[in-house]
Amino acid sequence: MNKSSNIGIIGAGIQGISNALFLQKKGFNVTIFDRDEPGSHAASYGNAGHFSPYASLSLNRTDVLADVPAMLLSSTGPLALKWNYVPKMIPWFMKFIFNTTKNKMMHTAKNMHQILDLALPAYDELFDEIDLEGLVENKGILYIWNEKDLKSRELEIKVRDELGVQQQLVNKKEIHDLEPNIKPFYHGGVYYPYARHARNPKKILLKFFELFLKKGGKFEKQDVKQIEFNDEFPTIQTDSQKFDFDKIIIACGAFSKKLTDKLGERIPLDTERGYHIHFKNCDHLLSRPVIFSNRGFGITPMEQGLRVVGTVEFGGLDNPLSKSRIKNLINNAKYMLDDLPEHEDEWLGFRPTLPDFLPVMGPSKNHKNVFYCFGHHHLGWTLGPISGKIVSGMIAKENTNLNLDPYSSLRFS
Numbered sequence: 001m002n003k004s005s006n007i008g009i010i011g012a013g014i015q016g017i018s019n020a021l022f023l024q025k026k027g028f029n030v031t032i033f034d035r036d037e038p039g040s041h042a043a044s045y046g047n048a049g050h051f052s053p054y055a056s057l058s059l060n061r062t063d064v065l066a067d068v069p070a071m072l073l074s075s076t077g078p079l080a081l082k083w084n085y086v087p088k089m090i091p092w093f094m095k096f097i098f099n100t101t102k103n104k105m106m107h108t109a110k111n112m113h114q115i116l117d118l119a120l121p122a123y124d125e126l127f128d129e130i131d132l133e134g135l136v137e138n139k140g141i142l143y144i145w146n147e148k149d150l151k152s153r154e155l156e157i158k159v160r161d162e163l164g165v166q167q168q169l170v171n172k173k174e175i176h177d178l179e180p181n182i183k184p185f186y187h188g189g190v191y192y193p194y195a196r197h198a199r200n201p202k203k204i205l206l207k208f209f210e211l212f213l214k215k216g217g218k219f220e221k222q223d224v225k226q227i228e229f230n231d232e233f234p235t236i237q238t239d240s241q242k243f244d245f246d247k248i249i250i251a252c253g254a255f256s257k258k259l260t261d262k263l264g265e266r267i268p269l270d271t272e273r274g275y276h277i278h279f280k281n282c283d284h285l286l287s288r289p290v291i292f293s294n295r296g297f298g299i300t301p302m303e304q305g306l307r308v309v310g311t312v313e314f315g316g317l318d319n320p321l322s323k324s325r326i327k328n329l330i331n332n333a334k335y336m337l338d339d340l341p342e343h344e345d346e347w348l349g350f351r352p353t354l355p356d357f358l359p360v361m362g363p364s365k366n367h368k369n370v371f372y373c374f375g376h377h378h379l380g381w382t383l384g385p386i387s388g389k390i391v392s393g394m395i396a397k398e399n400t401n402l403n404l405d406p407y408s409s410l411r412f413s
């Protein structure tokens, strides 16, 4: 296609902005739409900041279902429900259960591994163009657990071994040497030395956004209501204006379904709600992100202080923040570290998740000039640039040498 074509992108999260930057590299004119300023509240602002190229095994795994009742009953556990939303989510849960067989689990793991393996090099292509100013640390990521959790960890380690993911099992002494301030409740762990973390995801996002503007990109702070078509070409309609494009990308994270439903395609996207709080001026207590696997939460040292992140809460996009989940994060953080002050900044965010835990990347079923890039669940921060590289390659009709069929929305037709 003509490289001076105009592309509209809906969503200025890490997916939308990464798509824009890779399209600009290929010579396209790009306009991004977002109802908010980039990096203000979205998942791409509040995440744990892990760049986790190892995390190929997702939550659709053979052992998770058996653990769900105990996780729901435990106040220290990672899982929660908003009961008013459960009836709406039943179709999603049914599809999720269907995706927890060994074959489906491995299908997801292999196809996540395919893109995760390329995630850091794709980031580096974008990092080469900005001044990172110490916003990314290369100190690895550490998972710790106590004995109760060993069974589940064995599956994870085995699958990652099968896929060729580098991992380093660490004993109590090695964990203490890496992170001496953690209370010694743990029995073992695994360390991913090549993983990285962001000291401030919002600042990184804004640096990418400034680069996008510097390269001639346009930004419209508008809520997109509708997509219409003039022949086969899409028109983005906001509250007050219409914009014509050659092609558009929907990259609205967990909110993408509102637009894909209007395009007549039933994609079963929902959200796993997650939370963060900060303990200001405490980031010196940890050198790298540490995840306490038994309780499904983690702490990342950031510019904002220690960011404590966790919870998978099924409750849709409209329910308010749950105070009990904030309490859960505070208690878990205090279980792990001594002398924490009062917490600040209670944040609720929305992971965009499909029931097979694979993202949707590629053209829409009904409209060849509409592309999708959403549904990256727990790994959307890690996968922003590689997804942008892949989808921009599809738009430019380049050969990516990857098998992209597993990410197509057609799998739900």
Ligand SMILES: Cc1cc2nc3c(=O)[nH]c(=O)nc-3n(C[C@H](O)[C@H](O)[C@H](O)COP(=O)(O)OP(=O)(O)OC[C@H]3O[C@@H](n4cnc5c(N)ncnc54)[C@H](O)[C@@H]3O)c2cc1C
Pocket: 010, 011, 012, 013, 014, 015, 016, 033, 034, 035, 036, 038, 039, 042, 043, 044, 045, 046, 047, 048, 049, 050, 051, 052, 222, 223, 224, 225, 251, 252, 253, 254, 255, 256, 273, 274, 275, 276, 309, 310, 349, 350, 351, 352, 373, 374, 375, 376, 377, 378, 379, 380, 381, 382, 383
């Ligand atoms: C608690 C938590 C911790 C996480 N930790 C990690 C981690 O450590 N590592 C990792 O890799 N991933 C992590 N994730 C996942 C990751 O943050 C997300 O997958 C990723 O940020 C999704 O990016 P996105 O661009 O698709 O969506 P978003 O960041 O949600 O951006 C979507 C944008 O679309 C805009 N939008 C939506 N609808 C419209 C509309 N109609 N019109 C205009 N604009 C619209 C929104 O305003 C928003 O700015 C975490 C997520 C959560 C919630």
